[in-house]
Amino acid sequence: MMMTPFVRIPLSAFATSIVLFAGGGAYAGPQADAVARVVTQHAVPAVLDFSAQTKALEVAAKSDCTAGALAPAYNASFDAWMGLQHLNIGPVEADARGLTIAFWPDKKGMIPKALAALIADQDAAVADASEFAHVSIAARGLFALEFMIFDDTFNAYDQGSYSCELVQAITHDLAQTADHIAQEWTREDGFAATLTTAGAANNQRYLSETEAAQALYTMLLTGLENSAEQRIGRPLGSFEKPRPKRAEAYRSGRSARNVMLSVLAAREFAAAMAPETPQKTLEILDEVVTKLQDLDDPSFASVSDPFGRLKIEIIGQRIEAATDAIANDIGVPLGISAGFNASDGD
Amino acid sequence: MTSRRGFLFGAVAASVTPRLSWADAGNPAFLGAARDKNGAFALYGLSAEAQILFRVDLPARGHASAAHPTRPEAVAFARRPGTYALVIDCVGGQVLHKMQAPEGRHFMGHGVFVQDGDILVTTENNYAEGKGCLGLWQRSKGYARIAEVDSHGIGPHEIRAMSDDTLVVANGGILTHPDHGGGRDKLNLDTMQPSLAYLTPQFELEEQHVLADDLHHASIRHLALHDGLVGFAMQWQGDPFDIVPLLGLHRRGAEPVLCEAPLADQLSMKAYASSVAFNGAGSELAITSSKVGRIHRFDPDGTFLSAISRADVSGIAPKDQGYLASDGQGTLMSIDMDMRVLNAASDLAWDNHLVSLPRLG
Numbered sequence: 065m066m067m068t069p070f071v072r073i074p075l076s077a078f079a080t081s082i083v084l085f086a087g088g089g090a091y092a093g094p095q096a097d098a099v100a101r102v103v104t105q106h107a108v109p110a111v112l113d114f115s116a117q118t119k120a121l122e123v124a125a126k127s128d129c130t131a132g133a134l135a136p137a138y139n140a141s142f143d144a145w146m147g148l149q150h151l152n153i154g155p156v157e158a159d160a161r162g163l164t165i166a167f168w169p170d171k172k173g174m175i176p177k178a179l180a181a182l183i184a185d186q187d188a189a190v191a192d193a194s195e196f197a198h199v200s201i202a203a204r205g206l207f208a209l210e211f212m213i214f215d216d217t218f219n220a221y222d223q224g225s226y227s228c229e230l231v232q233a234i235t236h237d238l239a240q241t242a243d244h245i246a247q248e249w250t251r252e253d254g255f256a257a258t259l260t261t262a263g264a265a266n267n268q269r270y271l272s273e274t275e276a277a278q279a280l281y282t283m284l285l286t287g288l289e290n291s292a293e294q295r296i297g298r299p300l301g302s303f304e305k306p307r308p309k310r311a312e313a314y315r316s317g318r319s320a321r322n323v324m325l326s327v328l329a330a331r332e333f334a335a336a337m338a339p340e341t342p343q344k345t346l347e348i349l350d351e352v353v354t355k356l357q358d359l360d361d362p363s364f365a366s367v368s369d370p371f372g373r374l375k376i377e378i379i380g381q382r383i384e385a386a387t388d389a390i391a392n393d394i395g396v397p398l399g400i401s402a403g404f405n406a407s408d409g410d
Numbered sequence: 411m412t413s414r415r416g417f418l419f420g421a422v423a424a425s426v427t428p429r430l431s432w433a434d435a436g437n438p439a440f441l442g443a444a445r446d447k448n449g450a451f452a453l454y455g456l457s458a459e460a461q462i463l464f465r466v467d468l469p470a471r472g473h474a475s476a477a478h479p480t481r482p483e484a485v486a487f488a489r490r491p492g493t494y495a496l497v498i499d500c501v502g503g504q505v506l507h508k509m510q511a512p513e514g515r516h517f518m519g520h521g522v523f524v525q526d527g528d529i530l531v532t533t534e535n536n537y538a539e540g541k542g543c544l545g546l547w548q549r550s551k552g553y554a555r556i557a558e559v560d561s562h563g564i565g566p567h568e569i570r571a572m573s574d575d576t577l578v579v580a581n582g583g584i585l586t587h588p589d590h591g592g593g594r595d596k597l598n599l600d601t602m603q604p605s606l607a608y609l610t611p612q613f614e615l616e617e618q619h620v621l622a623d624d625l626h627h628a629s630i631r632h633l634a635l636h637d638g639l640v641g642f643a644m645q646w647q648g649d650p651f652d653i654v655p656l657l658g659l660h661r662r663g664a665e666p667v668l669c670e671a672p673l674a675d676q677l678s679m680k681a682y683a684s685s686v687a688f689n690g691a692g693s694e695l696a697i698t699s700s701k702v703g704r705i706h707r708f709d710p711d712g713t714f715l716s717a718i719s720r721a722d723v724s725g726i727a728p729k730d731q732g733y734l735a736s737d738g739q740g741t742l743m744s745i746d747m748d749m750r751v752l753n754a755a756s757d758l759a760w761d762n763h764l765v766s767l768p769r770l771g
Contacts, residue, residue, distance in 0.1 A: 153719075157678075157719055158719075159674070160674030160675050160677070160678045160717075163673075163674040163677055163678065164674055167674075169651050171649070171651060171652060171653075172653070200673065201673055201674045202673075268749070268751065271739075271741060271751060271754045271756070272739075272754070272756055274739070274756065275721070275739055275756075278721065278739065279721050282721065294651075403700065403703070403721060403722035403738050403739075404445065404722060404738030404739075404759035404760075404761070405684065405700035405722050405723075405724040405737070405738045405759075405760075405761070405762060406700050406701055406702075406703065406721070406722050406738065409645070409682065409684050409700050409701065409724070409762065410473060410489060410490060410519065410631075410762055
């Protein structure tokens with residue numbers, strides 16, 4: 065598939081001061097070990113990467129805010145977000161930050177309206193970060209930036225224009241949010257510690273190792289379900305009425321890439337969490353990645369074509385099959401399952 | 411002359427006939443259904459501090475229950491499309507009576523006592539005719555079914571009684587049939603029309619509210635009541651990413667007020683509210699979303715107050731000035747200024763609802 069050039073910052077520069085209580089003595093069991101592995105091998109690196117990439121994007125916007133110049137750093141930030149977005153607990157879930165970073169699907173077309181209104185009013189919120197942190201989530205985060213950088217009605221702005229300031233405000237706000245998430249995950253009493261001390265007397269968030277393992281496990285499954293049902297399901301629409309314009313991030317040609325990165329993140333997550341190599345899970349997820357590469361359709365435009373559509377449908381089905389494999393490879397050996405009420409309300 | 415048999419009968423009668431009150435049941439404050447680690451379902455009585463006082467086995471997954479206003483007696487309902495309801499003696503923990511839904515009907519999981527506890531009203535699906543109904547059962551006649559009335563909508567779910575015995579019914583609007591998907595397939599999503607209905611103490615329709623056309627997918631399911639103010643919680647049957655209200659407030663004679671959190675919080679609920687309750691003080695109310703593990707608190711004027719995260723949270727009921735909430739991981743927690751775990755019986759998965767019991771001596 066086609067790739068945009070991606071800026072990468074080495075992680076090691078940031079992974080310095082993480083304090084973890086991994087598998088701390090009295091609480092260590094298979095579930096606690098699994099949680100500790102996910103935290104150290106998957107979650108913390110993802111959190112730091114997202115913070116680093118959004119910081120780089122902010123810096124890039126300061127030096128050259130124009131759309132063409134910003135695309136690579138934008139893509140690197142979005143890539144990093146795909147490594148983290150499924151971990152919608154703790155600092156990402158707090159204040160609904162996940163939706164502030166990635167407001168999608170925007171079913172009512174709120175993003176272009178919100179951006180157009182800011183631009184028309186030359187709204188002064190762009191000059192004040194604390195004020196900008198309170199504008200509508202439709203005008204913040206990666207999808208607002210996508211309009212500014214990739215949509216023809218927004219992206220023809222010059223250095224020094226209001227739109228340029230707006231882009232700088234969005235990138236600064238995004239980097240701030242990412243920084244808060246990273247701080248809250250990695251500080252001494254942060255969320256990494258909260259997860260890895262599950263069951264300790266002073267831990268009010270996770271009362272047992274099972275709860276922490278269950279919380280992460282739910283995120284693993286939900287992340288894949290979201291890719292199948294939303295990222296793939298929305299553009300598929302129905303056979304009579306395919307909806308290519310409902311594909312996630314089609315403006316930046318990232319629809320297929322986002323599915324692939326979410327699957328790769330799930331792969332890393334599953335490999336870290338499973339007590340033994342999760343053979344079947346990895347096999348299916350690898351198969352999905354191969355299929356996505358073979359598809360060679362970055363924005364899922366081929367949902368409108370019967371053959372392309374079938375291929376995309378199969379990818380969705382294989383992702384769903386991976387959730388069954390995860391139940392066997394991870395849920396069963398760790399003695400955890402999807403939530404009792406979460407999956408079956410009334 | 412007193413025979414031995416007669417004497418014994420007299421002794422038992424003497425110990426039973428004096429009117430037992432909720433105090434004799436150890437003053438349980440809440441009822442909740444749960445699944446235990448062996449996969450068995452039971453109803454539990456909980457103390458004011460959420461400790462388990464008694465357990466009664468249920469034949470299948472439970473849902474909510476109806477507490478008698480004065481006697482230590484409760485009726486536990488099967489989950490849709492169950493046809494059993496058990497009358498439970500909350501002192502001894504025995505099943506006093508098993509109620510069976512009549513042919514062509516099943517229980518919807520909720521019910522309420524009226525007329526000083528002599529009449530139990532149950533929400534039912536009259537699937538034979540594809541409409542909702544209320545069953546009336548008379549306690550003083552051994553819980554005989556004495557009548558059936560219209561619920562004035564398809565899919566009646568929770569029902570509450572106001573202080574003057576006016577009934578409030580959440581007609582969820584969704585048509586189901588036990589022959590389709592185990593009674594849980596939704597058969598009329600295109601045409602569903604949920605409503606909030608008020609029935610007089612004589613079971614006549616007094617007032618009914620239907621939301622705007624573009625909200626016809628908002629299934630009105632659960633109710634909370636405080637001082638004449640009704641909170642109704644909704645479950646959206648459209649896209650879970652739609653931005654729709656999940657809580658409404660209503661006072662008889664007025665128009666419903668729909669409440670939403672700010673955009674990002676509102677979207678975080680996945681368009682689903684599991685339960686609704688006022689806090690004990692009546693100064694706020696809250697909805698839970700088990701789908702995302704989130705509680706949203708609102709002022710009775712409709713203003714959003716705050717969100718709390720707790721995985722798999724579903725049951726919520728008034729406790730002291732605040733709330734008691736339950737989750738599928740075995741936790742019972744009090745929520746007021748802060749959240750405090752009162753009971754972490756991790757081998758129990760608490761089911762959808764917690765029911766507050768009357769606090770009479």
